[in-house]
Amino acid sequence: MKKQLNLLSVLVTTAIIGCAEKTDLEKTLDTVSQQTIKDHIYYIASDEMRGRNTGSPEILKAADYLADQLESYGAQPVPGAEGYFQPVPFRQKTPATSGSFSYAGRDFDLNEDFLVVDGKSGDYEGEVVYLEYALEGDYEGKDVAGKIVFAKAGDGTTADRRAILRLSRQKYEFARDNGAAGLVEFYNSPATPWAQLGFTFNRVNLTLDSFDNDKEIIPHLWLKDLDNSNQRFMRTRSIKRASLKIEGMTNEITRDKNILAMVEGTDPELKKEFIMFSAHYDHVGVGRADAEGDSIYNGTRDNAIGTVTVLSAAENIAKYPMKRSALFVLFTGEEKGLLGSRYLANNPILPNEEIVFCWNSDNGGYNDKTISTIVGLERTTASQYIKDANVAFGLEAIDDPAGEQGLFDRSDNVSFARKGIPAPTYSLGFRAFDSEITKYYHQPGDNPNTVDYDYLEKFFKSYVYASRMIGNAAERPFWVEGDKYYETGKKLYGMN
Numbered sequence: 109m110k111k112q113l114n115l116l117s118v119l120v121t122t123a124i125i126g127c128a129e130k131t132d133l134e135k136t137l138d139t140v141s142q143q144t145i146k147d148h149i150y151y152i153a154s155d156e157m158r159g160r161n162t163g164s165p166e167i168l169k170a171a172d173y174l175a176d177q178l179e180s181y182g183a184q185p186v187p188g189a190e191g192y193f194q195p196v197p198f199r200q201k202t203p204a205t206s207g208s209f210s211y212a213g214r215d216f217d218l219n220e221d222f223l224v225v226d227g228k229s230g231d232y233e234g235e236v237v238y239l240e241y242a243l244e245g246d247y248e249g250k251d252v253a254g255k256i257v258f259a260k261a262g263d264g265t266t267a268d269r270r271a272i273l274r275l276s277r278q279k280y281e282f283a284r285d286n287g288a289a290g291l292v293e294f295y296n297s298p299a300t301p302w303a304q305l306g307f308t309f310n311r312v313n314l315t316l317d318s319f320d321n322d323k324e325i326i327p328h329l330w331l332k333d334l335d336n337s338n339q340r341f342m343r344t345r346s347i348k349r350a351s352l353k354i355e356g357m358t359n360e361i362t363r364d365k366n367i368l369a370m371v372e373g374t375d376p377e378l379k380k381e382f383i384m385f386s387a388h389y390d391h392v393g394v395g396r397a398d399a400e401g402d403s404i405y406n407g408t409r410d411n412a413i414g415t416v417t418v419l420s421a422a423e424n425i426a427k428y429p430m431k432r433s434a435l436f437v438l439f440t441g442e443e444k445g446l447l448g449s450r451y452l453a454n455n456p457i458l459p460n461e462e463i464v465f466c467w468n469s470d471n472g473g474y475n476d477k478t479i480s481t482i483v484g485l486e487r488t489t490a491s492q493y494i495k496d497a498n499v500a501f502g503l504e505a506i507d508d509p510a511g512e513q514g515l516f517d518r519s520d521n522v523s524f525a526r527k528g529i530p531a532p533t534y535s536l537g538f539r540a541f542d543s544e545i546t547k548y549y550h551q552p553g554d555n556p557n558t559v560d561y562d563y564l565e566k567f568f569k570s571y572v573y574a575s576r577m578i579g580n581a582a583e584r585p586f587w588v589e590g591d592k593y594y595e596t597g598k599k600l601y602g603m604n
Contacts, residue, residue: 130428132576133500139424140572142565145416148177150556152389153412159405161393162314162441163198163362170389171365174438177419181426183369183436188457194366196440196451199317201226203310205356209292209329211236212347216331223309226280227290227327228359232256233351234289238342242279242291253287256350258342261293261330269300276328284323290352291326294333294342302332314444316451317361325359327352366448367438368457369422373579375431382462383579384435384529385421386449387414387469388442388520392550402552409536409554411442413564414469417534417571421467424572430579435463439520442470449520453527460524461600465490465585466531467575468521473554474536475544477563480570483508483515484525484532490578490585494532497574501566503537510541525593528600530585534571 130138151157151173158166175192185191204227207218216222234256239246242259259279262272276293283291295305309330329352333339367389373379391407406412415438422436435458441447453460465488480498485491485507498505508515516522521531538545548554578585587594598604 132580133573135428136424136569136573136576139427140420140565140569142561144423145420145564145568146556146561148416148419149408149412149559152415153406153408153554153556155404155406157406159393159395159407160389160391162390162444162447163200163364164393167364167390167440171367171438171440174367174389174415174419175369178367178369178422178436181423183371183422183426186368186370186435186457189368192367192369194368194452194455194457196364196366196448197317198314198362198364198441198447200358200360200362201313201315202356202358203312204229204354207352207354209331209350209352211350212341212345214341219306219310221332223306223330224354224357225276225309225328225330226325226359227354227357228325229354229357230327231351231353232290232327233349236347236350242282242293243275244282247282247286250286252283254289256290256292256352257283257288258292258294260339261295261297267297267299269297269305272297276330280326280328283328284326289326290328290350292329292331292350294336294339295330296333296336296339298334302334305330314441314447316447327354364440364448366440366452369436371422371425371429371434373431373433374429378431379433380462381464381584382433382435382458383430383575384437384463384466384524385418385469385575386437386439386466386520387411387418388439388448389415390440390443390448392443395552398552400552405550405552406555408556408559409471409473409548410550411470412556413471413536413559417469417568420568421572421575425575425579428576430576432464432579434579442520446520446523449523453523460527460529461602463524463529464601465578466521466524466529467571467578468519468531468533469535469571470519470521470533471536472538472541472549473545473547474538474563475542476537476539477560478502479504479506479537479539480567481506481508481535481538482532483519483535484521487588487591488530488532488585489583489588490530490532490574493577493581494534494574497577498570500573501569503566503570505570506537506539509539513541526596528593528597530587530593530597536567
C-alpha cells in the first residue's frame with residue numbers, strides 16, 4: 109500500500125510539473141517565427157503595395173490584410189471602433205495652377221505677390237473689411253458676412269513661422285465661423301523667405317480634417333508685404349471691394365484608417381490598465397526613380413518591420429494573455445506628420461488614462477546587428493525589462509545615440525507622450541545616422557530582400573519578451589522623475 113502511495117505521489121508530481129505554467133520566455137519562443145516574420149514583411153513591403161502611401165488604394169488593401177491577421181490571432185475589436193478600424197478624416201489640397209488678385213486698381217500675381225493658403229478654384233468678389241489681426245475678439249460687433257477680411261499675419265508678438273501658421277489656421281476658422289467670404293493676411297515677417305513659403309503651400313498637402321464641413325470653404329491668401337506698404341495703403345484708403353480668381357486648386361475630404369484590436373488581461377485589477385503596441389504602416393508611395401529605374405518606395409525598414417513587430421506581439425498575447433490588457437494599434441499618415449496617431453490621441457477609442465504604456469516600433473534602418481536602439485530607453489521605469497529581454501536573445505539595448513535628430517519627437521510615440529503616457533520607441537540597432545542608414549531610408553532600394561532575418565528574429569523576440577515582462581509586472585511603468593512629461597503623466601493618471 110505504501111509503495112502504491114509513493115507511486116501515486118510521483119505521478120501527481122510529474123503531472124503538475126508537466127502542466128506547469130510556461131514562463132514568459134517560453135511563451136515568446138512558442139510563437140515568434142522567422143518564417144512568419146519574413147512572410148509578413150515580403151507582402152507588406154511588396155511592389156504590389158506600391159509604397160503604401162496614405163490615402164492610396166494600396167494602403168487600404170494593406171489595412172485589410174493587417175486587420176485580417178489580428179482577427180485570425182483572436183485579438184478582438186475595440187468597443188467604439190468600426191470593427192477593427194478607426195476612420196481618419198483627411199483634407200487633401202492640390203495647389204492653384206494660376207490666379208489673380210486685385211483691389212483698388214492694384215493687381216497682384218500668384219506666387220510673386222500672393223500665395224493661396226486654402227480654398228478651391230473659383231471667382232470671388234466681395235466688400236472689404238479690415239480687422240487688425242482677425243483674431244476671435246476682433247470680430248466683436250463687426251458684420252463680416254459675405255465680406256473679404258483683411259488682417260495682419262500673426263498676432264504682433266512673434267515672427268516664428270510655425271507660430272504664425274498655427275495662428276493663421278485659427279484665423280481661417282474664425283473667418284468661416286463668422287460667415288466671411290475670404291481672408292487675406294498681410295505677411296511681413298523676414299524670418300522666413302517668401303520662396304520657402306511658396307514651397308510650403310504650392311504642393312499637394314494632406315492634413316487632418318478638423319473643419320465644420322457644413323460651412324463653405326473660403327479662399328485664404330497671404331499677401332507679401334515686407335515693407336508694410338500694402339497695409340498702409342489699406343488703412344489710409346477707402347477700399348470698397350476686392351476680387352480673386354483661383355484656377356486648378358482642389359480641396360477634397362478623403363478617409364483612411366487606423367487599425368485597432370485588443371486582448372483583455374487576466375488579472376482582475378491589472379486588466380483595467382492597457383499596454384499599447386503601436387507602429388505606423390504607411391510609407392511614402394511612388395516617387396522619383398533610382399539609377400535602376402525603381403520608383404516604388406517599398407518601406408521595408410520604415411516601417412513594415414515595425415508593423416510586423418506589433419503583429420508578432422498580437423499573435424503572442426492573443427495566445428497567452430498578460431495580466432494587463434493589450435491594445436494593438438497600426439497608424440496611417442505618420443509620414444504626413446503623425447496624422448493617424450495625432451487623431452487617435454485626440455479622439456481616443458479607449459480613455460487615454462487607461463493606457464499606461466505606449467510601446468511604439470518605428471525604424472529608419474540599422475548599422476549594428478548586436479543591438480536594439482530604444483529611443484527614450486532611460487526615460488521610463490520599464491528600461492530594465494527592455495534591457496533584460498534583449499540580453500536574453502544576445503542583443504544589447506541602447507538609448508538614442510543621435511539626439512541631434514530629435515527622433516523621440518518624430519514618431520507616433522510623441523502623440524501619446526504629450527498626453528502623459530510613457531512612450532519609448534523600439535528601433536533596429538543604429539549607433540549613428542550614417543551612410544548605411546541613408547542608403548535605404550526613404551529610398552526605392554528599401555526592399556524586403558535587403559535585411560538580415562536572423563537579426564530580425566532576435567529583434568522581434570526581444571520586443572515580444574519585453575512586452576510580456578512589462579505587461580505582467582506588479583508595478584505599472586511610468587516616466588522617470590524629472591522627465592519633461594513626468595508632471596503631465598501625473599496629471600493624466602490622477603497622481604498629484
